[in-house]
Amino acid sequence: MTFVANAPKYLIVALLGAGVAVTMWQLLAPAEKPKSYIVDVTEPELSFAGREGKALFDTNCAPCHGLKAAGTDHGPPLVHDIYNPGHHADAAFVFAAQNGVRQHHWSYGNMPPQPQVSAQQIMSIVQYVRELQVANGIRFRSHRM
Structure with a gap:
């Protein structure tokens, strides 16, 4: 042949x-590593509750979400319009911290639950994040799907 x-x-x-x-x-x-999305964050003078939330955030959240919630290569910034109260109400932060949340806006992977943080502590953390957001021009915007 x-x-x-x-x-x-x-x-x-x-x-x-x-x-x-x-x-x-x-x-x-x-696998391709997700692009980190780090933002510049202005930290305002915080309320008493905001200062409590900052201390808790720095211990429990900053390893992934960065100092001043600016983001890291492990987690997204929380000072971002996606997290404005009209799209992610305070209850969404509470749910995510207590139960974890599936990746849906970013490519960092799923967020695990944070059982070491109580519901009251989570609300202090949310207060801190909201004060950061307002200082950086992020306010309630109605969300339409």
Whole structure:
């Protein structure tokens, strides 16, 4: 048999091999790291509740969400219009901290629950985040789906 006579068979084998190689490359290639989204945040003079919330935030939330809720390469900024009270009410922050939340706006992955933080502490943290948001021009905007 000559090469020309077997060319269609060789072509099929080559295409199958290329398909397997591409599939393996896609499966085994390291996942792309999400782009970090860090914002500049102006910290205002905080209320008493805001100062309490800041201390709690710095201990429990800043490792992922960054100092002043500015974001890191591990978690999104909370001083961002997506988190304005019309889109994410205070109850959304409470739910996320108590139960965790599935990734939905960013590509950082799911947020795990934070059982070490009480409901009252979460509300102090939310107060701090809201004061940061207002100081940075983020206010209630009605959300329409």
